[in-house]
Amino acid sequence: MKHWLFKSEPDAFSIDDLADRPGATEPWDGIRNYQARNLMRDDMRLGDSAFFYHSSCAVPGIVGIVSVTREAYPDHTARDPDSRYHDPKATEEEPRWMMVDVTLVRRFAGVIPLTVLKATSALEGMPLLKRGNRLSIQPVSAVHWRAVLRLADALKGDASV
Template sequence: MNYWLMKSEPDTFSIDDLKRKKREAWDGVRNYQARNFMRDGMRVGDGVLFYHSNCAEPGIAGLAEVASDAYPDPSQFDPKSQYFDPGSSRDNPRWMLVDVKFVKKLKRTITLDELKNHSAVAGMTLLRKGNRLSVMPVEAGDWKYILGLE
């Protein structure tokens, strides 16, 4: 089993939205490294830290699970979508996504500032200066440590 952190802006799609919907396609990823993590690394059943970004209190708000293998993101083919990519084709799709399903909302958000104060997770990709990836791997030890902070 692998572990991941997936970022979403809560005013666009929050842990509460996932709780209500139960399962959702993680669309709109337009970074090759993040796409590669979904396409090549994620497997059904992998754990996901659901992270609220670009908000008053960024941090880990809940848990989800990878619910599908990667498949082409349909928004890349839709000229009306903000995620449309005219260079992508159905025969050779450029962008992939996975479905995620709700596991639980944390009792409290584990904030980015709080994570920065824990040397046990200092090596996390999330905490590296300049990192803006929306999908990133999480080491098993970091996953366990973070869940213990709740």
């Protein structure tokens, strides 16, 4: 099993939005970066775990855990002319863009802020913390995964789903 980090702007789609979906499951659509697409398509597998990260907000940080519950398949929003993710070059034969389904596993009691992540020596080298890394889907090493879980466990009153 591999570990990942998925970024989303909470104004667009938050962990609470995911929790409100039937079965707390939703397609992770709209990825329009080839490197992120390749990670989903080539490396992500059923049962992989990912941190859910809120970005571009007052307190960016990790807010919970999701599980990959459907492996990569064509992102239908690429072929929808009414979608903000429409890509006129995407076809049914060559979809270009992929998505996976994710299911909420655990909401943390609060945000593990980016400032805390940056100050945690056990997270040195984590892609999220590297300058200029804006990729919306990133791998997370087992060492970094465990370090973030320790930070999450330190939050009081963890709200498990």
